[in-house]
Amino acid sequence: MIPQEKKRSWAEPYKMKMVELLKTTNRAQRLKAIREAGYNTFLLKSADVYIDLLTDSGTNAMSDRQWSAFMLGDEAYAGSESYFKLEAAIHKYYGYKYVIPTHQGRGAENILSQIMIKKGQYVPGNMYFTTTRVHQELAGGIFADIIIDEAHDPNNLHPFKGNVDLQKLDELVKKHGASKIAYVTLASNVNMAGGQPFSMQNLKELHTYTRVHGISIIHDMTRVAENAYFIQQREPGYLKKTIQEIVREICNLTDGATMSAKKDALVNIGGFMATNDPTVFEEARNLVVVYEGLHTYGGLAGRDMEAMAVGIKESVDDNHQRARIGQVIYLGEKMSQYGIPIVRPIGGHGIFVDAMAFLPHLSQDQFPAQALAAEIYLDSGVRTMERGIVSAGRNAQGQNYYPKLELVRFTIPRRVYTQAHMDVVAESAALVFQRRKRINGLKMTYEPKYLRFFQARFEKL
């Protein structure tokens, strides 16, 4: 059938100039590899992986323009030319006044948390993120989840599951007083919820509320352009606006930001902290020297900052986001057709499989998502990751968090794989789904103290 004018297909707004050859393995090799990795996909060697959907972080393909900018890197210790290009890109596309580069997102989270959190203060946020919460806790803060309830339900079709529940925030403020709130963390395209956006309407309401109570909004802008794409597509009045305009509007309604540039901004390493507050900036400029490096490089090479400046520009291109998220939706629809339970609506950076619905015979203490990720690797060499009870970790009293979402994340790197790779991935998930009743749970045999999901080890039950 000839498609309707409005429904023409998207295609990647680039073509390939260089390719990276993939490695394949057989089942016996994969069984050995996953056992040696303690059933943790983070501990696999990438040489044993075929299609790597562990993360979209630092795994993007850079463009020819980014690579050529790389060669212009000014590697001066102080006052690097490349820093000023990065600063200019951040001013232009995001609009924050002051910028501190860091080696990656968590470097920014560390510095910001240390400056802005006083011991015993609450840090409300639209769902936790692993590294963000750990830095808040190490700084003496207490995280409070203020995302809307719909976000915790994989089947709820709310178009903006990243929204803040203002009533939850108001209850917290009424109970403890605004002075006990360090700031609100607002993540765009909430990772742990399945890559779910907030709406501009919700952000405007949050902005108004926080102005009344004198509370800052700190934007975890790791995936801001992906959030902007969903606003453009779903929110009344935004279809005619460009992603560049929407990104700027989001940033303008927030007071500062932490950024892992390894996602949206299309680089392999890098991040920054930004603020509009001169006192916070002054302190950050002091502290960055202790943890990252001088304030004009923050742990990055000049060439990294060059590539980031170009990547920021490319990330707000409408055709780029249409193809990027188009590919994610393609994989999700395909998996749905096979009957695989996934988080809906389909999010921005990957497909999140509902492991509790996939493996209903396992209890959460048997780590269903961890077990499923291992099983998919075993089937095809496709590497995914757990986003459930292992990632959630323990609270300050040492008790396990039991997150409502027990997910396996099929995370899609930007500009790396083709639609045919997505077919192979979906087929592997479907074949594992067919024999799901025979999949056993796991027991944890080694548990690290911080961010346990990275290095924990398991055995088959």
Ligand code: F0G
């Ligand atoms: N915030 C969000 C929302 C993230 O997704 C990440 C990283 C960070 C902060 C930390 O940034 O890794 O540069 O230090 N997420 C990666 C992931 C690790 O796989 O989702 P970082």
